Amino acid sequence: MTSKICIKCALTKHLDEYRKGRNSCKACEAATLKEWRSANKEKMEASRKVWSYVNKDSVTDHVREKKIVNESAIFSMVEYANFVVWITPNF
């Protein structure tokens, strides 16, 4: 077997077009990821902010300075609480 049918686009493609063990082709996976990213842009941004908030002691002085300059970028506790609700199932 050197080719299989993609479960997403239903085209018969060579195994090289698939990542190991996947049933959708690389092109379809890339499209799905792109879609997911744009649909979850806010969540990704929130998670990035949480990371830097939680790790604020480990961020460099350079980043900290930048944060102080850009007050609006500082992550508030309210936003953090909302994020915890989002990431915690059955919260």
Ligand SMILES: [Zn+2]
């Ligand atoms: Zn496909």
